[in-house]
Amino acid sequence: MAFKGQAEYSVDSKGRVAIPAKMRKSLAPAANETFTITRGFEDCIFLYPMDEWTDIEEEIDALNMYDREVRNFVRLIMRWASEVSLDGQGRISIPNSLIDFVELDGSALILGAFDHIEIWDPEQFDGYLNEQPDDYETLAESVMR
Amino acid sequence: MAFKGQAEYSVDSKGRVAIPAKMRKSLAPAANETFTITRGFEDCIFLYPMDEWTDIEEEIDALNMYDREVRNFVRLIMRWASEVSLDGQGRISIPNSLIDFVELDGSALILGAFDHIEIWDPEQFDGYLNEQPDDYETLAESVMR
DNA sequence: GGACGATTCCCCACATTTCCCCACGCGCCC
DNA sequence: GGGCGCGTGGGGAAATGTGGGGAATCGTCC
Numbered sequence: 001m002a003f004k005g006q007a008e009y010s011v012d013s014k015g016r017v018a019i020p021a022k023m024r025k026s027l028a029p030a031a032n033e034t035f036t037i038t039r040g041f042e043d044c045i046f047l048y049p050m051d052e053w054t055d056i057e058e059e060i061d062a063l064n065m066y067d068r069e070v071r072n073f074v075r076l077i078m079r080w081a082s083e084v085s086l087d088g089q090g091r092i093s094i095p096n097s098l099i100d101f102v103e104l105d106g107s108a109l110i111l112g113a114f115d116h117i118e119i120w121d122p123e124q125f126d127g128y129l130n131e132q133p134d135d136y137e138t139l140a141e142s143v144m145r
Numbered sequence: 146m147a148f149k150g151q152a153e154y155s156v157d158s159k160g161r162v163a164i165p166a167k168m169r170k171s172l173a174p175a176a177n178e179t180f181t182i183t184r185g186f187e188d189c190i191f192l193y194p195m196d197e198w199t200d201i202e203e204e205i206d207a208l209n210m211y212d213r214e215v216r217n218f219v220r221l222i223m224r225w226a227s228e229v230s231l232d233g234q235g236r237i238s239i240p241n242s243l244i245d246f247v248e249l250d251g252s253a254l255i256l257g258a259f260d261h262i263e264i265w266d267p268e269q270f271d272g273y274l275n276e277q278p279d280d281y282e283t284l285a286e287s288v289m290r
Numbered sequence: 291g292g293a294c295g296a297t298t299c300c301c302c303a304c305a306t307t308t309c310c311c312c313a314c315g316c317g318c319c320c
Numbered sequence: 321g322g323g324c325g326c327g328t329g330g331g332g333a334a335a336t337g338t339g340g341g342g343a344a345t346c347g348t349c350c
Contacts, residue, residue, distance in 0.1 A: 014308090018327055036149070070288055074258055078257050082149055093308090155337085163336080
């Protein structure tokens, strides 16, 4: 039940974005139509269904908070995080802080990314693709071994 | 039910600060709407819900008080500590000593930091962020392995 | 020992924001 | 071609953050 596909949807004046119906169908019942939304890597937003996020929390819980680097990381990941649920129309509302952070204005690119969903500003994503030094085939060789 | 998110709220003339509703909902019933507030690491205030603080007390209890370093640490952490409870409006009042210590004036940044809540002076937090040598992605690579 | 003052605590009221519900139109699928 | 599902937009009600006031408590000074 992994998240697949992409779609470009509008972000309305209230910061709401629809989650594609196909991705909604990939949601485990245990997720209870609820996500944890937070800052992603490389200037995008991560959307973890509740059941997946629980695993991440367990990993964080196992860290040693008396380590300075751990505190830095925990502050960065948790300060952007919040819980969001689907409304009756299958949308979530993105916190203003995250909209500013990834510079969303008007439209958003929704990406299925296996265990989570990503939200990008379409232009930022174009820029990200162009920055990639390695092509698809080279990446596959080095990652999948 | 970890603490997530951030908010910038005002500190009124009586030293009161609201705790964001979302964080209040993450409070375990066992915490009984009560926190232990104390000096945090890196110039901020730590706010531990009562149930989490119990764990810390057990850790401290296990330390060897005949060790000079242990005594120094215990003095530092305990001398700033006190118990605070939420009022009818979901606020706590911060002891004057801690307000002076982190140089709060007028507004405070409330951070969810997994097992506790942090209170920063907004400018101090900006300075802290700028001091960070590593970016988010690098930190994640070194911490989460 | 009593009275005064300062401080703390609790309650009430307002303004803003957030959330939830309803309604419309396009497009896809049957 | 018709119906149903899906994405989009707006409005009303409840919850949230903010400020102030009054009563009880504590400590201090006379």
